[in-house]
Structure formats: structure tokens, C-alpha cells
Amino acid sequence: MFEVRQKPEMVERALIVRLYFDAREQEESSSLLIELGELVSTLGIEVVESVLTKPREMQKKFLCGTGKAAEIAELAKAHECDVIVFDNNLAPSQQREWERLSDLCVIDREEVILDIFAKRAQTREARLQVELARMQYALPRLARMWGHLDRESAGSGGAGGGGTSRGMGEKQIEVDRRLAHMSIDRCKRELEVVRKQRKTQRKEREKLGTPHGAIVGYTNAGKSTLLNRLSGSDVMAKDMLFATLDTTTRRIDLPDGQPLLITDTVGFVRNLPHRLVEAFKATLEESVLADFLVHVLDSTSPDIQKFHDTTLEVLEELGALDKPIITVLNKIDRVTDVETLANLDRAFPDALRASSLHGDGTDALLKECSRVLADRVSRQQYRIPQKRGDILSLLHQDAKVLSTEYEQNDILVSAVVPPTIAGRLEEFLVPA
Structure with a gap:
């Protein structure tokens, strides 16, 4: 059976790198590199050094020139790193070239997010979605990931007890590719069964006519904490990126007496790999099918506007921007600077101020939910x-x-x- 293994536990120290090719992208690239560091730390890997650099031009082999590539590889070795993590998307051939040059494990942002998702997924649906995305990512990298595959077919080489000839190796890769395609097809079939079950459950909810709201927002904005505050439940809520991947729905009562189903959805992130958007569409479907959305923003983030825009871009791709959106400035209790508060009010004039941790603003949010659903x-x-x-x-x-x-x-x-x-x-x- 084709399987992508977890990264070895010995990976403890990382050098993170972002290459940018337009001077106008420097500020955005710096912000993305900081976010990559948070993502890597979420995996329990220490970031010992960050490299943000602008090569003269993009090169096919390493993205940058060989001199800059050698400099980055030597820096990683000097810091005794186990892995180099790129914020840029690397082609399979580029990953192989970097690993040959550095003699280290080299991964990119997409692989980091996939590994986080693999650790966080709890429900069968989320696990299947992660498995599908990881297999699709690994398929063109079979040669690189030779040591990360389980193969049912024998691949131990000839009678000499070790060596595998080039011809045998090529045949084995073909076998692995065939097994990979079979595993991907199986995963898609199983996901379709789960989605049909979800659809049936959704139809049962719709029969009752109970309105439905979905909490959306950038990862770590406080969505799960808000759901806990509104419903009195105990959904996992931690101060980390992608603390939870699974949608959770709770029933609450609004001030006007009507019931409401409220769902916490997976958080968004900039440069979310397209295959993950596709793989998680069943989870994000709750955003599309809800009567309205509660968009939670982290008031303390200096990149709040970018996070706001990223969420709306993904919602637009999903076709979920045609419904009412209640914007919530969360963690407002941690914003003490008067000028910052004034800037937030100017940027988001219709937003509600709230602290899901302490409960501030939740009454106003519930009243706004009632107003949005007044005709229901x-x-x-x-x-x-x-x-x-x-x-x-x-x-x-x-x-x-x-x-x-x-x-x-x-x-x-x-x-x-x-x-x-x-x-x-x-x-x-x-x-x-």
C-alpha cells in the first residue's frame, strides 16, 4: 500500500528561507516568512535562522543562483540544522537538487502545512482529506521520497543482498506510481461516501428549518474560542496555527428565542496550497451552505487587513460571498493603544468588538445574529x-x-x- 510517512522525529532544527524577485514584494515576503516560522514551530521544530533574500533572477535549478544556494546550504550546516524549509513552492526536481547540495532534508511551505494537517485531523473526513492531499503532493516526488514509502512489492534488490540496478529501480518507481494512483482513487471513493453521509445529515437539519451560521477567519483568530463562549462547549482552542481542522456544529438560542446552529470551520492561511483548498472543500462547504457568516479577525495582528482579504478571497473561490457577513474584531481586550483602536474602527467601521476569551461583545454578536435572521x-x-x-x-x-x-x-x-x-x-x- 502506498503511504507517506511522517517526518522523522530527529528533525529538530530548521533554517527557513524565502526568495523574492520583485523589490515591491519585500514587506509581504517578510510577513510570510514570519508566518512560515510559526507554522514550522507548530510542528515542534525550532527555527534557528531565517533568510529573506532577493536573487538577481529566477534560476531553474535552485530558484536562485548556485552561489546563493551554496551560501544558504552552508548557513544551514553551520547552525547544525536538520531541515531547510522554503516558503516558496519547490518543484520536485528543485527539492532533489537542494537535498543533493545540502545533504539535508529540504521541504517547502506546502509540505509543512500538510504535516500540520496530518497531526491535527481527528474525524474520518478530515483524515481522508489530508491523506488525499498528501498523496497528490507526493506522487510527482516518488524518487525523492523513496525512503518514505511502504511498498507491497519487493524492492530489496537482486541476489547480491543490497544493490538495485537502475532498470529495477525504474520498474519499482512505476509500481509505486501505480499503487499511488490506486490509493488516490480509493481515497476519493471513501471521501465521496463520507460526503454523501454529510449531505444526508445536512438535509435532516434543513428539514427542521433551523438557521445556520458559520464562523470563518484566518487561522488562530479565535474561532474555536468564540464557539466555546457562545455555546458553552469545549472545542479544542489553543494559541497556535491550525489548532483544529474539524468542523464542529453546536446549537444555541438567540436573544429572540430562535435556535441557531453555529459551525466552527478550518482556518484560512495565505498561500494555502490549491490542492488543500480542493481537498478541504467538503469541510469548507459549511461556509457555502450557511445562512450567514461570522468573520473573526485577530485585532492584535499587524497583518489584520491581509488576513481579512485572504479569507474573503478563499470565500469568493468557494462561492460563499453572496451571504450576510458579521465581522468581529476579536481579542480587542489586548489592544490598548488608542491610535490602533481608531485605525481598526476606520478599517472595519461595521465590525463588532469582542473578546471571545472573556465574553466581551458576545451579547452584541448574538443580537446581530438575530437581526440578520429576523425574516426567518x-x-x-x-x-x-x-x-x-x-x-x-x-x-x-x-x-x-x-x-x-x-x-x-x-x-x-x-x-x-x-x-x-x-x-x-x-x-x-x-x-x-
């Missing part, structure tokens, strides 16, 4: 004969019962009623 429900008074227990059960099951009073042989019920059952209750309506 109606609050009504019903007079129901006591013998019609079926109607009372329907209200308790599919509506939000606010009060119940008994008057002779009738039951007076005040309830928030979704459109899906309103028609069945018309004969019991009390005129306003």
Missing part, C-alpha cells in the same frame, strides 16, 4: 386544545417554546416558529 422566524401566540398533544409536541420539537399557560381546556403557547411548520399551526393562531 415569527413569534406567535397559539391557543391549542389540550386534547391536541400532537400539536404541542410539534411545537416543542421544531419550534422554540417561550411560555405555556393553561386556561380551562386550552393551552396558551407563545413560541418562535420556523416557516417549515407555520402553515400547520394557522388554525390555532391567536389574533394579534
Whole structure:
């Protein structure tokens, strides 16, 4: 069976590198390199040095010239690094050339994110999505990743007990490629089964007519903490990039009495590899199918505008920008500078200030959710004969019962009623 192994635990020290080729990209490149350092640290690898450099021109072999490449390789050795991590996307041939030059493990941003995702995925769907993305990434790198593959076919060489001839090696790679394609096809089939199950579950939710909101935003903006605060649940929430990959849905009650399903989605990141966007579309589907979005921003981040734009770009690619968006400036309790607060208000004039950690602003957020969904429900008074227990059960099951009073042989019920059952209750309506 084709399998991509985890990075060896001996990888402890990293040199991170970003090459840029336009002077106008220096500031953005510096910010991306800092983010790469955070991603690498999330894997438990120490970043011992960062290199941000502008080669004279792009070269096919190393991206940069051989002199600059040798300089970077020597720097990595001087710091006793185990791995060189590039923020640039490296072609398989370029990875091989860098590893020959440095005699070190060399990976790029995409492989870092894939490894993080592999560690964070918990549900079957998320694990399948990660597996698919990793196999698609590894397929053109089979020669490089020879030591990271399990092969059912014998690949131990000839009778000499060790050497594998070039001809045999070429045949073995073909076998590995065939096994890889079979594994990818199997993974896609299994994912399709999981997606059908998700679709069935979603249809059951839609039958109930309960509105649905999705929490979206850049990774580590505080989305899971906000879900915990709103719902009283205990979704994993840590101060790290991609603390959780799995969507989590909780049911809460809004101030006007109506129920709401609220879902925490996987965080976005700049330069998210396209294959990961594709692989995680089933997870991100919650954003597309929700009635509205809660866009959470980290108020403390100097790159808040870039993070805001990145999230909107991914949402646009998913076709999810046609719905109401409530913008939340989270972690506002940690912003003490008056000028910074004024800049945030100018940049995001309609945003709500909040601290999901301490609960500040959550009441205002819930009220805004009610306002967005105001046309989805109606609050009504019903007079129901006591013998019609079926109607009372329907209200308790599919509506939000606010009060119940008994008057002779009738039951007076005040309830928030979704459109899906309103028609069945018309004969019991009390005129306003």
C-alpha cells in the first residue's frame, strides 16, 4: 500500500528561507516568512535562522543562483540544522537538487502545512482529506521520497543482498506510481461516501428549518474560542496555527428565542496550497451552505487587513460571498493603544468588538445574529386544545417554546416558529 510517512522525529532544527524577485514584494515576503516560522514551530521544530533574500533572477535549478544556494546550504550546516524549509513552492526536481547540495532534508511551505494537517485531523473526513492531499503532493516526488514509502512489492534488490540496478529501480518507481494512483482513487471513493453521509445529515437539519451560521477567519483568530463562549462547549482552542481542522456544529438560542446552529470551520492561511483548498472543500462547504457568516479577525495582528482579504478571497473561490457577513474584531481586550483602536474602527467601521476569551461583545454578536435572521422566524401566540398533544409536541420539537399557560381546556403557547411548520399551526393562531 502506498503511504507517506511522517517526518522523522530527529528533525529538530530548521533554517527557513524565502526568495523574492520583485523589490515591491519585500514587506509581504517578510510577513510570510514570519508566518512560515510559526507554522514550522507548530510542528515542534525550532527555527534557528531565517533568510529573506532577493536573487538577481529566477534560476531553474535552485530558484536562485548556485552561489546563493551554496551560501544558504552552508548557513544551514553551520547552525547544525536538520531541515531547510522554503516558503516558496519547490518543484520536485528543485527539492532533489537542494537535498543533493545540502545533504539535508529540504521541504517547502506546502509540505509543512500538510504535516500540520496530518497531526491535527481527528474525524474520518478530515483524515481522508489530508491523506488525499498528501498523496497528490507526493506522487510527482516518488524518487525523492523513496525512503518514505511502504511498498507491497519487493524492492530489496537482486541476489547480491543490497544493490538495485537502475532498470529495477525504474520498474519499482512505476509500481509505486501505480499503487499511488490506486490509493488516490480509493481515497476519493471513501471521501465521496463520507460526503454523501454529510449531505444526508445536512438535509435532516434543513428539514427542521433551523438557521445556520458559520464562523470563518484566518487561522488562530479565535474561532474555536468564540464557539466555546457562545455555546458553552469545549472545542479544542489553543494559541497556535491550525489548532483544529474539524468542523464542529453546536446549537444555541438567540436573544429572540430562535435556535441557531453555529459551525466552527478550518482556518484560512495565505498561500494555502490549491490542492488543500480542493481537498478541504467538503469541510469548507459549511461556509457555502450557511445562512450567514461570522468573520473573526485577530485585532492584535499587524497583518489584520491581509488576513481579512485572504479569507474573503478563499470565500469568493468557494462561492460563499453572496451571504450576510458579521465581522468581529476579536481579542480587542489586548489592544490598548488608542491610535490602533481608531485605525481598526476606520478599517472595519461595521465590525463588532469582542473578546471571545472573556465574553466581551458576545451579547452584541448574538443580537446581530438575530437581526440578520429576523425574516426567518415569527413569534406567535397559539391557543391549542389540550386534547391536541400532537400539536404541542410539534411545537416543542421544531419550534422554540417561550411560555405555556393553561386556561380551562386550552393551552396558551407563545413560541418562535420556523416557516417549515407555520402553515400547520394557522388554525390555532391567536389574533394579534
